[in-house]
Structure formats: structure tokens, C-alpha cells
Amino acid sequence: MSWKRRHLLDIQSLTKSEILAVLDAASVFKQVGQRSIKKVPALRGKTVVNLFVEPSTRTRVSFELAAQRLTADIVNLSTEASSFKKGETLKDTVKNLEALTADIIIIRHRSAGAAHFLSRFTQASVINAGDGAHSHPTQALLDLYTMREKKGDLAGQKVTILGDILFSRVARSNIWGLRKLGAEVTLCGPPTLVPKSFESMGCRVTYDMKEALADADIVNLLRIQHERQQRSMFPSLGEYSRFFGLNKERMDWIRPDALIMHPGPVNRGVEIDSDIADGERSVILEQVTNGLAVRMAVLFLVNGGQHPQELPSAAEETSQG
Secondary structure, three states: OOOOOOOEOOOOOOOHHHHHHHHHHHHHHHHHOOOOOOOOOOOOOOEEEEEEOOOOOHHHHHHHHHHHHOOOEEEEEEHHHOHHHHOOOHHHHHHHHHHOOOOEEEEEEOOOOHHHHHHOOOOOEEEEEEEOOOEOHHHHHHHHHHHHHHHOOOOOOEEEEEOOOOOOHHHHHHHHHHHHOOOEEEEEOOOOOOOHHHHHHOOEEEOOHHHHHHOOOEEEEOOOOHHHOOOOOOOOHHHHHHHHOEOHHHHOOOOOOOEEEOOOOOOEOOOEOHHHHOOOOEOHHHHHHHHHHHHHHHHHHHOOOOOHHHOOOHHHHHHHO
8 A cells, every 4th residue: 555645735745656545545445435344443533624715515425424334423514503604724733633632624715825825724634626627636536537447548549528617626637647547538519618828737629529430448527617708708508508518419429438537516408418327338336336435435544544355344343253
């Protein structure tokens, strides 16, 4: 096991072997999820705090369930129920959580760099659940896990990321992870949302959707990040769908064995039509399932866990006791 980090703050600082360590551990935890007893005592006695300063449903619930499956105690905090509403700083909040002996803090924040900042002021492990348009490491890891599960070794695989790249932390994290695993990445979308500067990350940029889809092994669609845009980046959602939405006609441009992915939430009829999102080539719901296993793996590893395949189930430990 090559993981020795206390935090997971981004993808770009991880090595290839560290990424693979997470994916391999996630494979073990996915098998745990297929047992009749889905819990393992890996984090028994540990306290995990979900500190979500930006709204979230899927990621927060996924982390909460992952912690519960590892038998941790979980505390959920949101801006509506926290001292942020009273003017408390992030640093003060974290120091108070540490005084309450939190072991792992999962943070989602609207400001890029929030997780890095937090990690400087706590002895707890910090997991970045999304910070502005900067990074979303567990989303990238679950996407990589899904791709590898379906396609095997990602070296040489052609991955097209289509949509709002400029404002997407998912896009940035996926690009870093894919490039580290040897995949070839093409970015496509409106020029206002896919600047040529992304070529510096080792990607190909095109504004021709047919060209972007033609030889793709995997197509990852991203939603429009309206909440991060300071001005309109295209005339309308209808206009976006007309030129860059994935519909039945454009599916003919894609190889028959290509995967269709989306990190959610899905804007049906905008970036993807419903019959494609729900179709046999879509792995969108599998991404959600795999996200639980990946987040279990991350929680396990940042807590210093080794050899997840040797963990007993919670029921086995109880019977032995």
C-alpha cells in the first residue's frame, strides 16, 4: 500500500501509485457493499465531521454513508446550522472542531483553497469535498474508478470531457487524474467555457463536437455551472443544447462501445437527453455506487488504514468478541 498521506486536498499532488492505491482499496470496499452486512469496523471510535459551507446533497450523503459503513460517528454541519451565520471564521470553526476531538473533517467550500487553508490549522485529517472551481478529488477518483472498472488500464484510452470546463472543479480534477494514468484527454464546449489555456494541462481542445466524439472511448458530460459564472457565457440553455447537447442524432457519432458519464446533477434536455442518460451505455448510476466505495477507501486511508482486504465485517468482530 503506497498511501501515506494524512489529507486528500487535490488530485494534482497525488502520484500515479497513490491514485491506484485508492482505486484498489475502493475495489475491496465495493465488495463490502455487496455483503449482507455492509459495515466494517475500520473507523470505530473515530469522529468524522461533514463541514459543508456550500450546498450539496449527493456528495454529503455519500460521505455520510461511507463513514457509517466504516462504523464511524458522523456529525453533519451546514452553513444554516453553524456559527458561520454568526460571523465565525473557518479557522475558528476548525479549531473548535479539533477541541471536540474530531478525527476527520470533510469540507466543501465555495472558495478555492479552503481545504488547504484548513489543513494548516488542525491535527485532524482533511478531505476536500469540493472547493470553488479548483478541485473535487473524490469525484475524480470515483470517475477514474468507474472508467478503469469498465475499460481496464486507462493508458491510451481516449476521454472526451464535454461542457463547462472553465468553471468546473470536476473537469480540472479529472484532467489531472486522467493524465497521470496515461489517458488522452479532449475538451469540448463553447469557446467561452473551454479556453485554449487548458492545453497547458496536456489536453486537446476542440469546439467541433463531432470531432470530439468521433474516437472517444469515454464521454464525460458536465453541467453548466451557473452559480460560478459572473456573466452569461452563451445566449441560452437552448442554444447550448443545440450545439453541444448529447442527443440521439449525435450518439451516432460515438463508438458503440463508448461509455457515457456525468457527475450530476444532470440537466436533462440540456447537456444530455433523458433517453441517453437512462440508456444502456450510461454508467451515471454506477458512478454514484462507486462513489460510496471510493469515499470509504479515502476515509480508511487518511486514517492510516492498511490492507483493507483483511478487515472483518462488523458482525464478525461482534461474534468474535
